[in-house]
Amino acid sequence: MKKNIAIIGATGAVGQELLAILEQRQFPIQSLKLLASKRSAGKEITFKNQTITIEELSHDSFEGVDIVFSAAGGSISAEYVPSAVKAGAVVIDNTSHYRMDPSVPLIVPEVNPEAVKGHQGIIANPNCTTIIMSLPLFPLAKAFGLKRAAVCTYQAASGAGVTAMDELRDESIAIAQGNSFERTVIPHQYAFNLFPHNAPYNDGSADAEKVNAPIGYCEEEWKMVAETRKIFNDPNIKIAPTCVRVPILRAHSEAINMQFDKKTSIEEIYKILETAPGVQILEEPNNNRWPMPIDVNGKDPVYVGRVREDQSQENTFDIWVVGDQIRKGAALNAIQIAELLI
Amino acid sequence: MKKNIAIIGATGAVGQELLAILEQRQFPIQSLKLLASKRSAGKEITFKNQTITIEELSHDSFEGVDIVFSAAGGSISAEYVPSAVKAGAVVIDNTSHYRMDPSVPLIVPEVNPEAVKGHQGIIANPNCTTIIMSLPLFPLAKAFGLKRAAVCTYQAASGAGVTAMDELRDESIAIAQGNSFERTVIPHQYAFNLFPHNAPYNDGSADAEKVNAPIGYCEEEWKMVAETRKIFNDPNIKIAPTCVRVPILRAHSEAINMQFDKKTSIEEIYKILETAPGVQILEEPNNNRWPMPIDVNGKDPVYVGRVREDQSQENTFDIWVVGDQIRKGAALNAIQIAELLI
Numbered sequence: 001m002k003k004n005i006a007i008i009g010a011t012g013a014v015g016q017e018l019l020a021i022l023e024q025r026q027f028p029i030q031s032l033k034l035l036a037s038k039r040s041a042g043k044e045i046t047f048k049n050q051t052i053t054i055e056e057l058s059h060d061s062f063e064g065v066d067i068v069f070s071a072a073g074g075s076i077s078a079e080y081v082p083s084a085v086k087a088g089a090v091v092i093d094n095t096s097h098y099r100m101d102p103s104v105p106l107i108v109p110e111v112n113p114e115a116v117k118g119h120q121g122i123i124a125n126p127n128c129t130t131i132i133m134s135l136p137l138f139p140l141a142k143a144f145g146l147k148r149a150a151v152c153t154y155q156a157a158s159g160a161g162v163t164a165m166d167e168l169r170d171e172s173i174a175i176a177q178g179n180s181f182e183r184t185v186i187p188h189q190y191a192f193n194l195f196p197h198n199a200p201y202n203d204g205s206a207d208a209e210k211v212n213a214p215i216g217y218c219e220e221e222w223k224m225v226a227e228t229r230k231i232f233n234d235p236n237i238k239i240a241p242t243c244v245r246v247p248i249l250r251a252h253s254e255a256i257n258m259q260f261d262k263k264t265s266i267e268e269i270y271k272i273l274e275t276a277p278g279v280q281i282l283e284e285p286n287n288n289r290w291p292m293p294i295d296v297n298g299k300d301p302v303y304v305g306r307v308r309e310d311q312s313q314e315n316t317f318d319i320w321v322v323g324d325q326i327r328k329g330a331a332l333n334a335i336q337i338a339e340l341l342i
Numbered sequence: 343m344k345k346n347i348a349i350i351g352a353t354g355a356v357g358q359e360l361l362a363i364l365e366q367r368q369f370p371i372q373s374l375k376l377l378a379s380k381r382s383a384g385k386e387i388t389f390k391n392q393t394i395t396i397e398e399l400s401h402d403s404f405e406g407v408d409i410v411f412s413a414a415g416g417s418i419s420a421e422y423v424p425s426a427v428k429a430g431a432v433v434i435d436n437t438s439h440y441r442m443d444p445s446v447p448l449i450v451p452e453v454n455p456e457a458v459k460g461h462q463g464i465i466a467n468p469n470c471t472t473i474i475m476s477l478p479l480f481p482l483a484k485a486f487g488l489k490r491a492a493v494c495t496y497q498a499a500s501g502a503g504v505t506a507m508d509e510l511r512d513e514s515i516a517i518a519q520g521n522s523f524e525r526t527v528i529p530h531q532y533a534f535n536l537f538p539h540n541a542p543y544n545d546g547s548a549d550a551e552k553v554n555a556p557i558g559y560c561e562e563e564w565k566m567v568a569e570t571r572k573i574f575n576d577p578n579i580k581i582a583p584t585c586v587r588v589p590i591l592r593a594h595s596e597a598i599n600m601q602f603d604k605k606t607s608i609e610e611i612y613k614i615l616e617t618a619p620g621v622q623i624l625e626e627p628n629n630n631r632w633p634m635p636i637d638v639n640g641k642d643p644v645y646v647g648r649v650r651e652d653q654s655q656e657n658t659f660d661i662w663v664v665g666d667q668i669r670k671g672a673a674l675n676a677i678q679i680a681e682l683l684i
Contacts, residue, residue: 148654150492152597154536154586170518172514172518172534173515176512177515188634188636192514192590193635194496194588194635195634196630196662198630200630203627203628203630205628207628214653216608216648216660225654238654238655240653240655242494242662247588247590253586257582266558285543285546286545286547288541288542288543292536293534293535294531294534306558307558310582311582312490312492313490318582320538320584
């Protein structure tokens with residue numbers, strides 16, 4: 001039952017986390033092939049005390065491979081995933097490229113594991129903000145019917161990769177010491193600053209026609225709508241997203257305001273969340289202490305707390321959700337999908 | 343027409359900004375008295391090239407004073423403001439102590455300047471998050487009728503004072519360099535971290551009876567509801583707030599989602615905001631560039647942009663608002679109130 005595995009983009013933030021989780025979860029590996037660009041080829045990575053040399057990614061990389069994790073960006077997936085499928089591998093794609101393809105299942109294993117059955121060689125891993133929101137939202141929507149959810153995100157540097165995390169650290173030191181700093185990854189000052197998410201934005205111009213978001217939205221926001229509809233298998237689900245990048249390293253926080261169809265209560269919501277798969281309640285209400293990014297770094301569950309009743313609208317409640325963007329938001333979810341295959 | 347002025351808490355973040363703005367706006371000052379605790383008394387501060395020695399605050403500090411700015415905390419205001427009023431001064435109180443007192447006007451000069459007429463010696467300055475939200479929200483609510491607003495905040499260290507700002511800088515350097523850091527001001531790690539606002543929280547226990555917020559809310563959040571109702575003179579206004587502290591130095595950002603009674607459009611909303619007093623539109627939609635905390639540091643207006651139509655609910659729109667917490671969120675608003683008096 002051991003599998004031949006390949007990882008595209010093994011040196012990135014998600015690639016590194018994939019390796020760590022494959023080891024931690026004792027994923028049954030027969031062979032492990034690490035694929036990357038020419039630039040990284042030849043570098044060595046240690047996995048389970050063995051040294052693996054990174055190979056240059058090519059269309060011929062996939063012979064004999066059972067499962068490919070593709071985590072090097074949408075254009076790389078677009079070019080190489082078809083070759084992997086042709087070679088007989090199942091690809092779990094961590095990029096946005098195939099997510100909305102009707103022939104490709106989009107899976108959060110705690111939400112729609114059954115969708116794995118319909119795959120035709122490619123399974124897509126949802127965007128980080130969508131995965132993190134879906135874990136508490138799905139069981140609540142199932143129990144009480146979701147009329148509408150409005151969500152504001154507080155997103156970390158890791159969504160833009162290891163280099164963005166390093167840049168945030170370096171820029172923070174420079175700015176705090178009163179020095180100047182030259183950025184190369186993030187378009188705006190990020191240390192001690194924040195901004196609406198810098199994903200492609202639809203400003204209504206002809207140039208923006210290719211942006212996968214309605215006018216006034218960026219793609220990061222619209223993923224939370226479109227992907228959630230696909231994962232929940234409900235094309236009418238109503239979500240109002242606002243995505244913001246904040247100077248945090250690797251965890252996304254989300255403030256979710258939910259109006260339900262059925263009448264419910266704080267107690268009933270906690271009851272659902274307490275047994276929701278992938279969700280962990282973390283709070284000390286008497287200390288006004290709720291999940292924080294530093295709590296969740298390197299942790300598997302999405303931490304949830306602070307269930308409140310909205311005083312401004314009937315049958316409406318707030319939750320506060322924090323998840324590790326690299327782990328459950330990307331690498332862990334992909335490996336859980338692979339576990340559904342075996 | 344020149345006034346005798348006193349400032350309680352001149353060495354704090356708001357006190358320092360009060361002095362800077364009094365000078366910048368050429369406020370007509372006859373004399374300036376700086377009052378502080380015993381600890382700060384004797385220190386010297388330069389104002390308009392003159393050296394002023396800080397005096398120890400006492401109940402006898404207010405003889406001959408026309409206008410007092412009180413910015414040293416609620417308990418200091420509670421103790422000394424009555425003495426100032428008794429001595430014949432008008433007090434503009436920057437603390438929360440008198441805000442909800444029915445005999446005390448609560449004023450944002452761009453919104454309800456007429457309320458100044460009813461004062462009985464004390465005028466309250468609203469909380470920073472309330473002031474910043476009110477500038478764009480009031481003219482929109484007036485034009486289109488506000489059914490409900492949901493707001494998520496991204497709040498800076500400055501709300502907790504100069505020491506919190508210094509601590510955030512120092513902690514950021516330490517954490518980025520992999521060193522440990524001992525905090526004394528903020529209860530949680532603040533560098534590269536965030537948390538629901540640490541204002542007093544109502545957890546429903548007997549201990550929480552004195553907290554001015556419904557169960558599940560902190561006082562910072564409930565100020566946005568109660569103060570806005572008082573300033574807008576509309577006890578039925580519906581606001582759903584979520585307040586979060588993020589590692590930013592001195593500007594608060596707010597994502598506001600508004601459902602209106604009357605049908606409107608993005609264009610009509612921009613038209614109102616373009617002429618709204620105290621509001622400045624700052625955006626480059628074709629660059630996905632909106633107001634950021636670093637844009638607004640030291641600036642008078644509240645910067646607004648990113649008007650979007652919510653796709654999930656009829657007649658609902660989003661705006662993105664950023665204001666300098668120390669300036670318009672506190673000191674500038676107080677001085678504008680003083681200007682209404684002269």
